[in-house]
Amino acid sequence: MKYYIGVDIGSVATKVVLIKNDSDAEFIEGKISPTGSNGSFTAQKLIDELLKEKNLNIDNVEKILATGYGRINVSFTDLTKTEISCHAKGAKFIFPKTKTVIDIGGQDSKAIKLNSNGDVSDFVMNDKCAAGTGRFLEVMSHALQVDLSDFGKCHIESKKDTQISNICTVFAESEVISLVSEGVDKRDIIKGINYSIAKRALTLLKRVNVEEEVTMTGGVAKNRGVVLALEDLLKLKINIPDIPEFVGALGAALYAIES
Numbered sequence: 001m002k003y004y005i006g007v008d009i010g011s012v013a014t015k016v017v018l019i020k021n022d023s024d025a026e027f028i029e030g031k032i033s034p035t036g037s038n039g040s041f042t043a044q045k046l047i048d049e050l051l052k053e054k055n056l057n058i059d060n061v062e063k064i065l066a067t068g069y070g071r072i073n074v075s076f077t078d079l080t081k082t083e084i085s086c087h088a089k090g091a092k093f094i095f096p097k098t099k100t101v102i103d104i105g106g107q108d109s110k111a112i113k114l115n116s117n118g119d120v121s122d123f124v125m126n127d128k129c130a131a132g133t134g135r136f137l138e139v140m141s142h143a144l145q146v147d148l149s150d151f152g153k154c155h156i157e158s159k160k161d162t163q164i165s166n167i168c169t170v171f172a173e174s175e176v177i178s179l180v181s182e183g184v185d186k187r188d189i190i191k192g193i194n195y196s197i198a199k200r201a202l203t204l205l206k207r208v209n210v211e212e213e214v215t216m217t218g219g220v221a222k223n224r225g226v227v228l229a230l231e232d233l234l235k236l237k238i239n240i241p242d243i244p245e246f247v248g249a250l251g252a253a254l255y256a257i258e259s
C-alpha cells in the first residue's frame, strides 16, 4: 500500500489530505486547522495527528507535496505546486467533467479553465483586495454578529432583496452597519452580501470564458448562499464537493503520486 500526503497552507486554514494509491487513488482522511503565524509548523502538526490516527508513521508515506501561499520553506518536503494547479487537479478528480473551477478562499479568488486533458489552460485571480473573498465575508460576519456557518440558512430564509452597493470591504462594512441600524432584516443583508461575492466571482468566470461543468472549491463553497447566488447569476448548476476546502490539498496529494 502506498500513501501520499497533500498539504495546502492557505491564508486562513491549513489543510492536510492523506490518500492511498493502489491501482486508483483513494481519499482516506483530511485534517484542517487555522494556519496561524507558522504554516509549516501547523501543517507538520496536522500530518503527525493524521498519521497517528491512522496507525501509520512517516515511513509509510511515499511523498508529500505542498501548495498554498505558505508552501515555500516548509520543513517536510521540497515538492510544491501552485494552488491553481492543485485546485484544478482536485476538482477534476472529484468531478471528471469539470471544465471551469472557481476557488474562493480566505484571501483571494481564482477562476481556472481546464482543457480536455484536464490541464490548466487559463486562469484569473483576484488577489489585490479583500472584496470577493472569504475575508470580506468574515468582516461582514463580525459586523453582523452572525456566524459564517449560518450565512447559507439566512440567505435561504431571506424574503427581500437588498443590494450592497459598495465593493470595497471597508465601505461595505459601514453600509452593512447602517442597514442594521435602519432595521433591515439581517437575513436580507446577508443575501445581499452573498450576491456581492457571487458577482465578483461571475466577473472572474466570464474572463476565462466559463464553460460547463463548473466546480466550486475553497472554504467559501461551504456558504450555500454564495453557491445559490452564483448559480442564479450563471443560470446553471455548480458542482460542490462534500469537502470543498480540502480540494487544493487533495490535488496536491494527487500530484505527489505523479512526482
Ligand SMILES: Nc1ncnc2c1ncn2[C@@H]1O[C@H](COP(=O)(O)OP(=O)(O)OP(=O)(O)O)[C@@H](O)[C@H]1O
Pocket: 009, 010, 011, 012, 013, 014, 068, 069, 104, 105, 106, 107, 108, 109, 133, 134, 135, 137, 138, 148, 149, 150, 151, 217, 218, 219, 220, 221, 222, 223, 245
Ligand atoms: N462553515 C463555513 N461556512 C461558511 N463559510 C466558511 C465556513 N468555513 C470556512 N468558510 C469560509 O472559507 C474561507 C476560508 O477558505 P479556505 O480554507 O479555502 O481559505 P484559504 O485556502 O486559507 O485561503 P487562500 O486560498 O485565499 O490563501 C473563510 O474565509 C470563510 O469565508
Ligand SMILES: [Mg+2]
Pocket: 010, 011, 068, 083, 105, 106, 218, 248
Ligand atoms: Mg486556498
